[in-house]
Amino acid sequence: MAEKKLHDNVSRNKAPSVLGRTVFVGLRALDTFWQYHLLSRGWSTQLIERLNGRTVQHSQIFWSSGALVSQPYYGVVLALSLLSSIKQIIAMLLVSEQETPVGSAVMVATFNTVINTVNTLLSVWVTTCPASTSHNFSLVLNNTIVLGLAAYAIGILTEMISELQRRAFKRNPANKGYATVTGGIVWGAFTCSFFFYDFATRGVPIMEEYLVYRYGEAYKRIQKKVKYSLIPGIF
Missing domain, CATH: 1.20.120 (Four Helix Bundle (Hemerythrin (Met), subunit A))
Incomplete structure (x- = not known):
């Protein structure tokens, strides 16, 4: 569907x-x-x-x-x-x-x-x-x-x-191009760290569990080919 x-x-x-x-x-x-x-x-x-x-x-x-x-x-x-x-x-x-x-x-x-x-x-x-x-x-x-x-x-x-x-x-x-908007580097780093931790420990594992359940071996083959889940070359 x-x-x-x-x-x-x-x-x-x-x-x-x-x-x-x-x-x-x-x-x-x-x-x-x-x-x-x-x-x-x-x-x-x-x-x-x-x-x-x-x-x-x-x-x-x-x-x-x-x-x-x-x-x-x-x-x-x-x-x-x-x-x-x-x-x-x-x-x-x-x-x-x-x-x-x-x-x-x-x-x-x-x-x-x-x-x-x-x-x-x-x-x-x-x-x-x-x-x-x-x-x-x-x-x-x-x-x-x-x-x-x-x-x-x-x-x-x-x-x-x-x-x-x-x-x-x-x-x-x-x-222009100021990515951290108004919070500055400290708040930006904290926000980035918080959401990275959330993705790494909860979001990505839950999504992978769902994809394995939904597509089975087909997705497991993709996992072997694609080594990184969130940030290429890092995680």
């Missing part, structure tokens, strides 16, 4: 991909407006109710004018979508050097919008709305909301800062 070829959702080729990037940026920008309309027009509550779910009252989400959120909690829900879009747009325009086909741009942007849409729907469903369980929409008095905001902030800031650091490092001519 032929081994299934792995599929990479992201191209590893470098290309400007003006059209693909434009599509991605446009779709990610539209996501926030989509989430806003889900809440302001009552589409989110209507969908939950059609599924026989009980929702928070629309007056707890938006004022009757339909222009501004009536509770800080739903301002945060929209902010989560907005900030994730801004972060991904910045990464696409300032960090990414990879080819971005239109198909991939649509797929990735749509995936994020679907996830954010589910998040918006869950925010109005009484069963999953953290504010509704305590009848308290305050952001600082609800432990679930505080924990969620902290996790979101840590995650998005860590990823964004890491991407900007990588961009700055790669664009510095002094770092």
Whole structure:
């Protein structure tokens, strides 16, 4: 049986991909407006109710004018979508050097919008709305909301800062060909030693055991011809 070829959702080729990037940026920008309309027009509550779910009252989400959120909690829900879009747009325009086909741009942007849409729907469903369980929409008095905001902030800031650091490092001519990246020779030597030990004592023996089991004598003949398992001339 032929081994299934792995599929990479992201191209590893470098290309400007003006059209693909434009599509991605446009779709990610539209996501926030989509989430806003889900809440302001009552589409989110209507969908939950059609599924026989009980929702928070629309007056707890938006004022009757339909222009501004009536509770800080739903301002945060929209902010989560907005900030994730801004972060991904910045990464696409300032960090990414990879080819971005239109198909991939649509797929990735749509995936994020679907996830954010589910998040918006869950925010109005009484069963999953953290504010509704305590009848308290305050952001600082609800432990679930505080924990969620902290996790979101840590995650998005860590990823964004890491991407900007990588961009700055790669664009510095002094770092061209610098294999140990930022850890220096000591950390690089430690990392190399650790993984060499792991390969030598665990990874390679397990792989050889599997190959002998799978191919039997055919692989044993290859072992006799190929003396080195990992590094030619050394190991």
